[in-house]
Amino acid sequence: MSRLPSIEPVRMNQGVEWAVHVLLSLAWVDDDRPVSTAALAASYDLPQAYLHKQLQALARAGLLESLPGVHGGFLLARPAEKITLMDVVTAIEGPEPAFKCTEIRKNGMGENAPKSAFRRTCAVHGAMQRAELRWRQSLASQTIADIKEEAEAHAPSAARIAKQAYGRV
């Protein structure tokens, strides 16, 4: 049930992978009835309590809608076409950029440097921002619906399997 600790360290939260797969499943189910954390955890063999924590983050971010009660659970808050990978990463990882410029260029150096040299944004910061922007743009250009289509292209049975897994046959 619980996974062994990974040998190599992961940079991005494991929750991101889980979240995308869960959103895919909910897109395939395509039902008004919610799916419970227990069912989702079972279908992917994930620790239920921790997956639950990630789903709460998605709900807070407005990607999932949560319904309480005995037949409660989670369902997509909006169509899969309107949910991008950028939304998912932001929901799990938070909105802060990966690279944080601490403006060390202004530290020491004596007071030799004229202040006018620091009007423009730090060149290092700009370069890292450009790269990160490409990453974010690519994430924002890919929706859950896109991934769903791509997966179905090679595994047409995906939707049926997902519905079966959650008893929506």
Place this chain on the structure above:
Amino acid sequence: MSRLPSIEPVRMNQGVEWAVHVLLSLAWVDDDRPVSTAALAASYDLPQAYLHKQLQALARAGLLESLPGVHGGFLLARPAEKITLMDVVTAIEGPEPAFKCTEIRKNGMGENAPKSAFRRTCAVHGAMQRAELRWRQSLASQTIADIKEEAEAHAPSAARIAKQAYGRV
């Protein structure tokens, strides 16, 4: 000297920012004589011991050359035109990709899914890889020399200031 702990968590190692600035400084100095960790740490007001650790990583990665002895220190192992931001990030952060696919699609799901469906790489993995590739491509397309030029465009005194900071007037 030492920095206060940052309020918001940083995703990328702080060492990346330090490393790029150090490489820039060494490019500006442009001298056969090495610059010591102490001088570099002083010029940016960074903790010397920890900066030293990052410089060692750069040396191991082949970006810097280290010279021992009382007048030792570090100098660029190759021209700034041949050092990309991707090289720096890889040296500090390591070569592993940010997103790691654990293939959870194959876990539970009962045994309903045919194994043929898993021949192709995971669609989620592919999507995250595409985004990360954009990031890496942007990093690989920007060299230390590029950033140096950009900085000089807005602060022509940068090279002079750097040389002064390390006593290369």
Place this chain on the structure above:
DNA sequence: GGTTCCATACTCGGATATGGACTGTCCGAGTCGATGTGG
């Protein structure tokens, strides 16, 4: 004076503690369905 030797200061190199974030777990509040009872 020139040469050799040595003590010294300074630098890189790696091994060693600490803190915070990600990981993982638990219990309480709320809700719906089931059940039993009375009309």
Place this chain on the structure above:
DNA sequence: CCACATCGACTCGGACAGTCCATATCCGAGTATGGAACC
């Protein structure tokens, strides 16, 4: 037979520990410098 109250089970929600990596630091090995001793 039908309506209603009660009980119970299940789910979301947030609060609570454990583990691992990034952070931060220190000490040892090696080298060039400067000076003293010796020829």
